[in-house]
Amino acid sequence: MVHQLLPIAAVDFNTLPQQLVLGIGIGAVYALVALGYTMVYGVLKLINFAHAEVFMLGAYTALFTAWYLGFSPQSLQALERESSWLNLLIMLLASMVICAIIGVIIERFAYRPMRSQPRIAILITAIGVSLLLQYGGALFLPVSPPPSIDERVNPYRGAYTITLSRPSDRLLGQKEELERQYQESNVAFEKQLEKEKSRFDLSPQGIALRNAKQEAERALRKVTDEIAASGRELKLPRGQMIMLGATLILMLILRHLVLYTRTGRAMRAASHDFDTASLMGISVDKIVTVTFIIGSALAGAGAMMQATFIGTPLTTFYGVSLGVKAFVAAVLGGIGNIPGAVLGAMVLAIAETLVVWADGSKWKDAIAFVILIAVLLFKPGGLLGSSKVEKV
Amino acid sequence: MNWGVRAVSIVAAVGFCFLIQTVSLGFGADIQRLIALAGLYVTLAVSLNLINGITGQFSIGHAAFYMIGAYTTGYLSIQFLKNSGMPGPVWLLLMMLAGAIMASLAGLVVGLPSLRLKGDYLAIVTLGFGEIVRIIVVNSPFDVSFFGVFKFFTFPNLGGAYALDKIPAIRELWLIWLLAVVCIAVCRNLLKTAHGLAFLSVREDEVASLAMGVNVTRIKVTAFMIGSAFAGAAGALLAHYETSILPSTFAMDVSFIILTMVVLGGTGSITGSALAAITLFALPEVLRRNKEPVTGGTFLAIVIGVIAAVVLIRWFQNEYHGSKNKKTAGYFASVAASAIVAFGLTFALNAIPALHDKAFEGSKLRMVIFAGSLIIVMLIRPEGVFAHHEFSWTWLKKVLRIKPKSEALAT
C-alpha cells in the first residue's frame, strides 16, 4: 500500500477516518446503555445484570412495532409504500416505554425485596433475572431463524459521501476503460460457454477466453484498489447520523433532568449518599424507580436504533455482549458518573474500531475486558470518577 | 488424631469410588457419562464454594479454569501420549496435575486483581477473564508478535472455534469421583483448622481480618489457586472422557450453572454445594429424558404456583408474628396450597387451546429453571438451602429430633 507510514501489518491510514465514523456510531449505542448501568450503580451500588436483557427486549419491541406498522415478513412482499420518519419515531417511543415498564417491574419485584440483604445477594438476583429473561424469553420470542428489522422501515438509507481527496482523472479514465474491457471479455466467455460441454471441461479456445477474462478482471481490481488508496472519501451512513442526532437529543434531555429538576437533584443526592438522602426525607423508592425508568428507556432507545440502523439479527442473547461492553464503558468513565459513561462509551467504541482497523478483528471482543481489567487495576475510579476511600 | 479412623475413612472413600465405577459399568455408555459428569460438577461446585462461599470472593468465571485444564491437557495428550508409552491411568494422573498447575497459575492471575476489587467488580473481572480465555482458544493458532514485526512465538492450534478432537480416551470413573472426594475432603479439613477460620474471616470482614494481622492478600490468592487447581484437574478428566472439546463446552452459562449450585446449596456449605451439584445436574437430564413436551398451560400453572408460594412464604417471613412452629407450619401450608392451586390450574389452563398447543421440550427449560431457582432462593432464603451447615451425624440428629429447627431443609 502506498501510504503506509509504519511497518505495521495491514494498517491503512486511508481507511482510518471511515472506521472512526463507524466507531462513533457504535459508541452512541454503548453510551445509551452505559448510562443505565451507571445511574443504577450510582443509586443502588448494584451492577444491574438484567439491564442487557432490557436492551434485548427493547430490540424485540422495535421489531414487533415494525411488524405492526406493516413491515412484517409476510406483508413485506407486497409492500409498496415507503416508510416515513413517523414509523421510526413510533418504534423509538414504543421501545423506550416498554423498556421503562420492564425496568420498573424488575426493580419492584426482584430488587426491592432484596434491598436489606447484602449486596452480593442482590447481584445474584440480578444474574438470575438476566438468565431468566435470556432463556425464558427464548421460549416465547421468535429466535430461529433470528429475525431482524427490515431495513426498508428506515426511509433514510444509503450514505452521504464526503470526498476528502479525489483520485486522479487518469486513474478514473483507466478504470472506465478496463471496466469496458472486462464486460466484453465476460460476454465473449459466456457466449463460448454455451458451445462448451461443461464449465470445467473447456476447449482450448474456451480456455483462452477464460484467461482473457480473468486477466481483465485482475487489471480492473488493481486499478480499483489504487483509486481507493489514492482518493479518500468518507461515507456517512444516514441511519447512523440519525442515531447520533437522536442520542445527542436524549443526552441533552437527560442532562436537563439531572441538573435542573428536583428529581434530578434528589437522584444526585441519593447517588452521593443513599442513607443520608433517605434521612433527609428524599423518597428513596421514588428515586430508584425514576432511575430505572430513565436508564431503561435509554437502553430501549439504544436497542431500537441498533436493531434498526445497524440491523443485526435478534436472539434473546442480543444484549449479552453489548451489555458487558456498556458496563465496561461505564466503569471506564467512572461508574456513577453520567458524563463519564458517555466518554467511556466513545473511548471503548473507538478502541474497538482501532483494533479492527489494525487487522485484529478477531480480538475485538477481548479488548473491552482488557480495558476493564487495566482500568480497575490502575485507575479504579475511572477516567472522570474519583476513587473513594472506604470509610472504616 | 485417630489414625485408625482416618485410615478407615480413606479406604472407605476409595472403595466408594470403585463402587461407583463398578455399578456404573452395569449401565449403558450414556448413563456412565452422566455419572462421570456429575462427579466433575461436584468437584467444580465444591471448588467454587471454596472461593465464593468460604473466602467470599465472588467469582463467576469458574468455567474458565475448567477450560484451561481441559485444553492444556487435551493438547498435551494429543502431542505426547503416544510417545510417552505410559499406561493410561498414570498418564491421566499426570495430566490432572498438569491441568491443576496451569489452572492454578491462571487462578493466581485472576486472584491478583481480587486484592484491589470487591464484590461486584471482581465478579465482572472473573467474567471477563473467562471470555478472554475463550476468545484466545477460538482464535488459536495465532502469532504472538509486536505489531506484526517481531514474532515471539506461535500460540498452538487448539481447534479454534471448532473442536479440539482426537484426544486419546482415558475413561476412569473412579478417578473422577476420587477427585470429587478429595476436593470435599480438602475443604472439610481446611474448615476444621485455624487456617480455615482465617479464610472465613476474609469473607466475614476484610477490614477486621486485616486488623487482626491476617494476610488477606495471601488468603485470597491461595483460595483462587486451590479452587482453580481442582477445576483444572476436573478439566483434564473431562477432556480425556469426552475426547473432543469445544469452546462452547465452557461458555458463560457453565459458569453460571456452577454458581447456581453453590448459591443454592448454601454459600460456604460443602455439603450444600455437593448435593446441589448432583441435584441440579440430574434435573435437566430427567427433563431431557421425559420426551413428552411441557404444554404452555402446565408451564404457566407451575409459574403461577411458584410465584404464589414465594409470595406466601415471604409474607410468613416478614409480616406474620407467630411462634417459630407456627411459621414453619405456615411455610408448609404455603407450599401445599400453591401446589394444589398449580395442579388445579394445569387442567384449567390446558383447556385453553392457545396454551395447550404451545409446547416446550423439557430440555429447553433447563436454564429457565436454574435462573428461576436462583431468584427464588435469593428471595426466600438468601443463605442457601443448607446455609452454613455441614452434614454431620450430630447435625442430622438435631434436625430430626427438634422438628421446628429444620427450616434448613423445609424451605
Place this chain on the structure above:
Amino acid sequence: MSAVLSLKGATIRFGGLVAVNDVTFDIEKGDLFGLIGPNGAGKTTCFNLITGVYRPTSGEIFFNEKLINGLAPNRICAMGIARTFQNIRLFQALTVLENVVIGGFLRHKASLASALAYLPPAITETSRLEREAMDLLEVLDLADVAQTRSADLPYGKQRRLEIARAMATQPELLLLDEPAAGMNPNEKEDLAQTVRLIRDQFGKTILLIEHDMKFVMGICEKIVVLDHGEEIAYGPPSAIRNDPKVIEAYLGEAV
C-alpha cells in the same frame, strides 16, 4: 526517649476535608492514654492512620521508633498494634471462640498444606490457639458464651469480644475505639476494671477513645483532645478538665 507510639504532624485529607490535621503526641510504654473530642473530631481517623487503614497525606507515625506509615494493616498488627472498632466489626457468622482464634492466627506455626491434609502440626496448632483463646475469654468473662455465634451476643459482650479478639494478637499497644459505648453503668465499671487489668497484668500500653468523660477521666493518665482534626489540648485529666479550649469545644456537652 523511647515512646511506644509517636505521631509527628500526622495529617489526612479526604477531598476538601482535613479530617486529622498536624497531630503530634507520644505514648510511653505502659501508658493508659485517652483520645477525646466531639463527634467528627477525627479520633477514629487517627486510629485508622495508626493501624494502616488509611495512609497519612503527610506526617509520620513511629512505632517503637520504626516508621510505619503506609505499611499494610496486617503488617502493623504483626508488629504489635491491635485495635477494636467503634462500629463493632466481628466475624458475625463465627462463634465467639472462633473470633478469638482468628486473632491468634498470626502466631500459628503450621503450614497450609498440613491444614489441607489435616495433619498433626495443623491439629495441634489449632488446639493450642483454641486453648489460648479460651484463656482470654476467661479474662474477659466470655467463656460461658464461647460457642455462641458472635452476632447473637448482646451489645456489651460484643464490645468485650472485640477486645478479646484484639488481645489474641498479643499486641504491645492496644487501641480501643469507644469500648464503653452503649454499655450500662455496671458494665462500664466492669470494663474499666478489665482495661486496668489488661494494662497492669498483661503489661499492655493502651490508647482509648471514649465519649464518656467520667470513664476517661477515671482511668486515663494522659489525654489528647482533638477538635475538627486539630489537637487542642494534651495533658493529665486534671489539666484537661479545666482547659478553656476543651470546654469551648464541648460547649453544650456535659464535661
